[in-house]
Amino acid sequence: MIKIALIVLLSGILISSCQKVVTLNLASTPPQLVVNGFVTDQPGPYTINLTQSVAFYQDNVFPAVANAKVVLNDNLGNSETLINAGNGNYNSSVLQGTPGRTYTLTIVANGSTYSGSSTMPPGVPIQSLTIDSTGGGFGGGYGGGHGSSAPAKHYTLTVTLQDPGGGANYYRFVEVVEGVTKNNIYIASNAYQVGSQISKKLSSSDTSIVAGDSVTVYLQTIDYGTYEYFNTLNQTIQNASGFVQVSDPGNPASNLSNNALGYFSACSVRKMSILIK
Amino acid sequence: MRNAALFFCLVSTFLLSAQSKYTVSGYIKDSKTGEELIGATVRINELAGTGVSTNSYGFYSITIPEGEYTLTAQFIGYDPKVTKISLKQSTKMDFLLTEHSKDLNEVVVTGERNDHNVSSTQMGVEKLNIEEIKAIPVLFGEQDVVKTLQLLPGVMNVGEGSTGFYVRGGGADQNLILLDEATVYNASHLLGFFSVFNSDAIKDVTLYKGNQPSEFGGRLSSVLDVKMKDGNDQNYILSGGIGLIASRLNFEGPIKKGKGSFLISARRTYADAFLKLSRDSMLNQAKLYFYDINVKANYILGDRDRVYLSGYFGKDVLGFGDTFGINWGNATGTVRWNHLFSDKLFSNTCLVFSNYDYDINISFGLDNFDIISRIQDYSLKQDYQYYINTKNKLKFGFISTYHQIIPGVLTSATDGAISDRDLPNKYALENAVYISHEVTPNEKFSFEYGLRLSSFTLFGPGEFYTYNTSGAKIDSANYSSGQAVQTYVNPEPRVDAKYILTPTSSIKASYGRNAQYLHLLSNSTSGNPTDLWIPSSNNVKPGLCDQFSLGYFRNFKDNSYEFSVETYYKDMQNMVDYRNYAQLTLNSYVESQLEYGIGRAYGIEFTLKKKIGRFTGWIGYTLSKTELQINGINNGSWYPATQDRPNDLSVVGIYTLSKKWTVSSTFVYYTGNAVTFPTGKYEYAGNIVEVYSERNESRMPDYIRLDIGFTMQGKKTEKYETSWNFSCYNVLGRENAYTITFPVNPNNVNETEALQTSLFRWVPSVTWNFKFTK
Incomplete structure (x- = not known):
């Protein structure tokens, strides 16, 4: 954050900087499996989505993986083979996610086997969800994007929860505006405030929230691996799109074997909605 | 260690002879300013190959048999001075040299000129x-x-x-x-x-x-090694310059003529003053400036003693309204005492203080917090130089430094989402003793061998963690204040040798080992004021580097051209690199973010310099390779380090057009750094995410730049002179890549693109310099 602010300031002010699109001769790797899947404590079905990566200069069209075998089991011996619902989606039908259990996802696709596990923490309710329209100005928030200097009305959502303590807890917040899920990554941990109240600002870098919108925030209680994944995913995205280049970029820390990208997570989910006035 | 000392003694006594010998010693100074000249030489014309150069304080000492001699003192850019002496007893003799006048029609006196390039034992x-x-x-x-x-x-x-x-x-x-x-x-x-x-x-x-x-x-x-001026001990001088974004002012003069002098020099940038004029609310709230002050004073207490005080203080301030501010800077102070125990034994005692800190203040809405970090050193340093005779010179001494590091303290002014954090301070003691012996058996051959024995101890108090190779914490231990957590000791041998092939050419070889106990953690591609220094510890071992080098040195045309080729090979141990997206700021477990391994670097450097005449300048070219092998990165195979730049070429030319005008130009070309670029992309949670494979497998584009400058000498009298400096940076306007990022194309969200940011094109500047003498 500081780094970004420093360099944005400096570049914007001092320097006759200029930007242009260049064509680089980038090395390319063969397509890799990308997994996006959640098991929650809410009623199913749970969907595991499988796609493939493409070369950098190809269009942003990511082929679905059609003929995979996807198996979900928990540490109590329950197992289910998911049903191919097309478009790379594989759905569960009987399994019910339960906090405390460890879920393992096994995928056989294109002749390779991939697997990963995640343990579901108990759910933590949202205490309050408030909206604040006085925000804006420089920067635009902590976890989200940056670079906003538009004077247009800018809403900041604040989610508050009571951390139950009892060790390290990790949270992810998903913001849905008028049925559209925002892609901003918001995470929090109780690392420095075990058992205390945690407030997280969700501050969209766009101004797409307008009066009359209905906003729902989902609070996922996630395990450490999922937290680390989203933390490094966020840095990967910032690194690629921002002004700051780090010297040590890499793929986010996945829990999936065999070089698969993406993540499989077991989490508990609570939600709260608010109407923008 | 004892054997080494014995050996030094033996070699020294062996080379001493019984003939009655006397010492000529003194200082070589600039005749106008009284500044001591560092690295000026004194030659005895009658004794071929006998000479000595002045040390960092302008002192020389040479011991030769009784007799009649002609002494020549010389320094690059100065007229040589020749003095005859009849040496019957040890003599003090100071030389005052006068700077070359810039008369263009002058036929430069031929004869012996500075051939330091060829004749010195040191290389690199x-x-x-x-x-x-x-x-x-x-x-x-x-x-x-x-x-x-x-x-x-x-x-x-x-x-x-x-x-x-x-x-x-x-x-x-x-x-x-x-x-x-x-x-x-x-x-x-x-x-x-x-x-x-x-x-x-x-x-x-x-x-x-x-x-x-x-x-x-x-x-x-x-x-x-940067040495500040001592200040003019003859006249008061006020000089300075006014530039586009900064101004400088310098005042120096005698405390007592010929006895002591002082210097005060200050700078301030004022880019932010222009920003205030801007209508853009983004710009006119910005703060962006630095200032620094150099102060120095010295006084000669007698024939044998001189004291120096010097200090530096600098501060950078960067901020945006009340929402964000950072300031950082160094402060250093040195007290030095030069003492002559005899005309052969020079001593320098220093007390040194050094501090670097930064302070960040951020307030976003309800959150208002402050982060500070600091590294502070106190050192005691003692150096002796013993000029035994023309064939032997001994240097020995010690340095002891106490380091105190405050890695980061976060203080929150409000009950926002951010809570206070205070990373434990680190305390360490770094010591070294050294001895080095320079031997010149004959005119052609000389060598210097020495040993530095360094040690480093990290002290408590605090909890210290131990991590396994994957960065997971496996143990922790509590240490009380002053209790040693870890101690390292490293002998660092150094050897240099020179052999003169012909009067204008020589070969040199050297080997040296260095140990490093402090490491700077920085994972941005450009440096950052918030980069953190960490001490060697139970997890981070001190870096070690062995360097072997070999060179050929040749001067042409009466030493007006210098040519050299040097090759080097470096073998490095305990190198540090970072895990992917290492979290380095305010992290109590920062050592868990590091990976360790080895490194190697080798290369060949060519230099051709022209040092005198209307046209001066140089061409430098380096062909090199730098690689690391780190567990956990690229499956443990060798990969190019960030600083690996195979080709690097610089050309510098300065041409005196007339008494009034000087034109200068530099040209730079180098291969882009090794970087990690994406090798593909995918979609996750609504975001386009890049795929990375190997660390540093790609290259930034090549860098090319040409700069031009003109200096116009204005009116010049005894009392007053001015000059103007005009320059243009990157006159070709080439868009050299500073960073390349990979965003989604804003005009077509179905594509991603490689976006290159370039910083400086055609940056003109003008500076006016002035100097008053009284």
């Missing part, structure tokens, strides 16, 4: 002439020693416009930067676009590219 040493620095065109017209150094072979900048530098494949933190013997931890202003060295206040700049003398240590790659 670069010395900069301050006048040369002033003539070279630079960004924003701010003359800068570090940027001039970057134009020399084996020295590369960290990035466009940056004063960070890499020497022979070493990292930016592997350079020991000394200002009057005090360590400067962050040598850059304005995020690296300026160095902390104000060229008005600087007398001498020497860079040792790894084979440094035994008195230096603590960094793997190089020593940049």
Whole structure:
């Protein structure tokens, strides 16, 4: 954050900087499996989505993986083979996610086997969800994007929860505006405030929230691996799109074997909605 | 160790002879300013190959048999001075040299000129002439020693416009930067676009590219030894300059004529003053400036004693309204006492203080917090130089430094989402003793061998963690205050040898080991004021580097051209790299973010210099490779380090057109850094995410730049002179890549693109300089 602010300031002010699109001769790797899947404590079905990566200069069209075998089991011996619902989606039908259990996802696709596990923490309710329209100005928030200097009305959502303590807890917040899920990554941990109240600002870098919108925030209680994944995913995205280049970029820390990208997570989910006035 | 001492004694006594001998000693100074000249030479014309150069304080001593001699004192850029003496007893003799007048029609006196390039035992040493620095065109017209150094072979900048530098494949933190013997931890202003060295206040700049003398240590790659001016001890001088973004003022003069002098030199940038005029609310709230002050005073207490006080203070301030502010800076102070125990034994005692800190203040809505971090050193240093006779010179001494590091303290002013954090302070003691013996058995051959024995101890109090190879915490232990957590001891042998092939050519070889106990953690591609220094610990072992080098040196045309080829090979141990997306700021477990391994660097450097005449300048070319092998990165195979730049070419030319006009130009070409670019992409949670495979497998585009500068000498009298400096940086306007990022194309969300940001094109500048003498 500081780094970004420093360099944005400096570049914007001092320097006759200029930007242009260049064509680089980038090395390319063969397509890799990308997994996006959640098991929650809410009623199913749970969907595991499988796609493939493409070369950098190809269009942003990511082929679905059609003929995979996807198996979900928990540490109590329950197992289910998911049903191919097309478009790379594989759905569960009987399994019910339960906090405390460890879920393992096994995928056989294109002749390779991939697997990963995640343990579901108990759910933590949202205490309050408030909206604040006085925000804006420089920067635009902590976890989200940056670079906003538009004077247009800018809403900041604040989610508050009571951390139950009892060790390290990790949270992810998903913001849905008028049925559209925002892609901003918001995470929090109780690392420095075990058992205390945690407030997280969700501050969209766009101004797409307008009066009359209905906003729902989902609070996922996630395990450490999922937290680390989203933390490094966020840095990967910032690194690629921002002004700051780090010297040590890499793929986010996945829990999936065999070089698969993406993540499989077991989490508990609570939600709260608010109407923008 | 004892054997080594015995050996030194034996060699010394063996080379001493019984004939009655006397010592000539004294200082070599500038006749106008009284400044001691560093590295000036005294030759005995009657004794071929006998000579001595002045030390860092302008002192020389030479012991020769009774007799009639002709002594020649000389220094580059000065008229030589010849004196006859009849040596019947030990004699004190000071030389006052006068700077070459810039008369263009003058036929430069031929005869013996400075052949230091060929004749000195040391290799891998670069010395900069301050006048040369002033003539070279630079960004924003701010003359800068570090940027001039970057134009020399084996020295590369960290990035466009940056004063960070890499020497022979070493990292930016592997350079020991000394200002009057005090360590400067962050040598850059304005995020690296300026160095902390104000060229008005600087007398001498020497860079040792790894084979440094035994008195230096603590960094793997190089020593940049910067000496401040002592101040004019004859006249009061007020000088300064007004530039586009900064101004300088310098005042110096005698405390008592010929006995002592002082110097005060200050700079301030004012880019932010223009920003206030801007209508853009984004710009006119911004704060962006730095200032620095150099102060020095010295006094001769008697024939044998002289004291010096020097200090530096600098501060950078960067901010945006009340929401964000950061300031950072160095402060150093040195008290020195030069003492002559005899006309053969010179002693220098120093007390040194050094501090670097930063302070960040952020307030976003309800959150208001402050982060500070600091590194502070207290040192005691003692050096002796014993000029035994013409064939033997001994240097020995010690340095003891107490380091205190405050890695980071976060204080929150409100009950926001951020809570206070206080990372435990680190305390360490770094000691070294050294001895070095320079032997000149005959005119052709000379060598110097020495040993530096260094040690480092990290102390409690605090909880210290132990991590396994994957960075997981496996143990922790509590230490009380003053209890040693870990101690390292390293012997660092150094050897240099020279053999003169012909009067104008020589070969030199050297070997040196260096140990480094402090490491700078930085994972941005350009340096950052918030980069963190950490001490060696139970997890982080001290870096070690062995460097072997070999060189051929040749002068042409009465020493007016110097040519050299140097090759080097470096073997490095305990190198540090970062895990992917290492979290380095305010992290109590920061050592868990590191990966360790080994490194190697090798290369060949060519230099052709023309040092005298209407046209001066140099061509430097380096072909090199720098690689790391780190567990956990690229499956443990060798990969190019960030600073690996195979080709690096610099051309510098300064031409005196007339008495009034001087034109200068620099040209720079180098291969882009090794970087990690994406090899593919995918979609996750609504985001386009890049795929990365191997660390540093790609390259930034090649870098090419041409700068031009003109200096116009204005009216010049005894009392007053002015000059104008005009320059243009990147006159070709080439868009050199500073960063390349990979965003989604804003005009077509179905595509991603590689977006290159370039910083400086056609940056013109003008500076007016003045000087009043009274």
